[in-house]
Amino acid sequence: MKGVNQSTTLLKEREDFIYCKDGCQTDTFRCDAESVSGAVSQRACVYCGARVVLNPITDAFHIVHGPIGCASYTWDIRGSLTSGEELYRNSFSTDLGEQDVIFGGEKKLTAAIDEVASLYAPKVIFVYATCIVGVIGDDVKAVCKMAEQKHGIRVIPVMSPGFAGHKSVGYKMACNAIMELIGTEKREKTNRINILGDFNLAGEMWIIKDYLNQIGIDVAAQITGDASCEQLMEAGSAALNIVQCAGSMTYLAKRMEEEMGIPYVKVSFFGIEDTTHSLLRIAQALGNEEALKKAEMLCEIEKNKLQDFLNKYRKNLKGKKAAIYVGGGFKAISLIKQFNEIGIDTVVVGTQTGKKDDYEIISQLVNPGTVVLDDANPAELETFMKQKEADILVGGVKERPLAYKLGIAFCDHNHERKHPLAGFIGVKNFIKEINLSMNSPVWDYIRRESL
């Protein structure tokens, strides 16, 4: 932990996970490691990671095999929108009880799958194996295989015991399940692309698809925002994969590259710079000159359309200070750029599951003095946001009340986002939202202790 002014006791074990950009190298900075026992971590588990990736598949059944909690906490929480089925917004589980724990839950799981099959005509069922399933000796893979044969449908196990790592491991398990579904069978190639790592929160997938449509690029499969099983099966025909949420989907992109020969590029549709760059990059990667021209034109027009808006808000926002605490590295990177575009300085930035590469890019983007931290806890966020006098925090559900308590404005860039934040329209929504939060008249009524 270099250059960080410690005004509170930080755990020694946590020191390597925090540093302050002061020109020095980041050799000793650690990330992508297990959380310290006893830390009030903001991180989730393998099951959570797997569930959030697969949940947006709108016509799939998601049966959570375990005691009720894991199903309850994830019932319709993602904010992924659908243009088709609403099936995924229900909660299905085996609700294991004491007897099942003693005698095993295989029978109950088999019966639960049978009951789903008799209630509906499912195309695909994902079965999530939670913490205790392996411990009580259930062979979930075998149960799924038998159910496939019995019902003539896909029943895909998602091996996601919570203890097997943090969210990233769950992403991987979800990617494996997707591969299992789409298969590696050779398909006739088309010029279409797959979108990986957008979950259609507040309809963002639709915005991205609309841009692609405007520049003449068709989409084969959306993985997984507003996806349907049928559409996912088209994935093999794509010429290119574009990967937005790199933290969750790079693994799948790599597998698809190796096993299906589909190359991939990383993209991000947050902020003008990254949206523009991504659209051009896609056209280039496809070698599609016409699309490239159209993309240049589209971005130019959209960017120009935003100028008056940006000028108006820049006056309000210039010189403000932002803190960022999000799930993956790609989002943090886009947000820093987006803040730079409107003259906001990022003073604290952290992620739950960012990788070394992400932190290197982050380090290049931020100004000296910025605190960078991995897997932060509320006490650390509080310390550094206060120390760096942040005006706004961008984060997820657990960070919102913390920011408010500190008298700091907040924008949810996670499952509870209020508007689409992707694309050019997203720039507008994002800036409006942070401006709104920072300028609420209610802040003026806080009686601060220092008064």
Add this chain to the structure above:
Amino acid sequence: MLDLTPKELSERSALRVNPAKTCQPVGAMYAALGVHKCMPHSHGSQGCCSFHRMYLTRHFKEPAIAASSSFTEGSSVFGGGSNVKTAVKNIFDMYNPDIIAIHTTCLSETIGDDLNAFIQDMDIPEGKIVVHTNTPSYVGSHITGFGNMISGFIKHLAKSSKQSNGKLNILPGFVNPGDMREMKKLADFMGASYIMLPDTSGVLDAPMTGSYEMYPKGGTKIEDIVSMGDSELTLALGELTCEAPANELKRKCGVPYSAMPLPIGIEATDAYVMALSHFTKNEVPYEIEEERGQLVDTMLDGHPYFHNKSVAIYGDPDTVLGITALVLEMGMIPKYVITGTPGETFVKKANELFEKAGVIGCKAKAAGDLFELHQWIKNDSVDLLIGGTHGKHIARAEDIPLIRAGFPIIDRYVHSYMPIVGYKGAMRLVELILTALMDRQDRDCKEEDMEMVM
């Protein structure tokens, strides 16, 4: 629309669809947050802790702190002993609570971790306390976990010195901070000297000050929990939630208890007030009589609009029974009452309420789910839904107004500050019910039937 529920009822033996409960640990975490300077600790995988904090934060719109043992593959094989020992040391070093309240999870229970042994083996700093409870997620529900955590505090801390402290213990049930404040207000009006455990008021409804307190002002003090063993009586409000911990205290310290329904509605609040009066030997003061009279007044004012309307109530057992009692007092028909929490006592008590009020054709079910409730409604609808957020799919699909009461409410604000207990809480429910039904009438009636004065 969000309407995948088939009308035809079918037998389900294994599949749980759209649950009306969640698992024990989140209840334990909530109870532990109601103890002053307490760090709840989840002994299991990191996700449990994260989900529970998220769930509580979504309901209370407040930070909910808790630490985790952060199990790994290794701990799931060799046990979580070293994880929890490291965790406890780290928590005291870093967050400096006075007490750590550990609860278990399905994983640590299944692998057979012995928390008692682990705790005895720990180096606990002088003056600091570690307590625990067992909360296997595959037994009961979050309500069970809430009760178990209270029992855990009592087991570890309450002591009998054989000298009465002259106080009354109040176990408030799984209710909001706003409810706990209302219960305390009535106890204050009655001049009772009491200890409430847990008490999340001042913790999960702490005021905005511009600074973040990891341990806000509220919460039951440790010395008060110790002293509960010297109290003269325990009122266990919410029989299905709080009788077990009250009994634990009786067993350990010989404090007698009286288990009562949650004070929701007139009669249950009367019973609570009379119990307080009996304990303090004080007459019921005018302030309380006035509130009661105002409640009855408003119920009479509005009765033409709610009398004989049918309602479906779902959620936690004691809350659902309380609301059922209130709507019966109002002359409404609680056609369906369900809880996800298992236990046939719920059904028995609901049936007793139906019988006493002389209503027929009402159905009660424990260990039910919202999918089944939806099926019942599809076959024979109701005028109103009362429960937590998760009924909103049914409300929308069937176009029935929904009043949010209970836990969890993750799509509205302010509710956790407002009571549904006591006469004031009942009045609030009456207003919510009236407004929902009358707004609906204004929306649905023919233009020529639209009335300015109602």
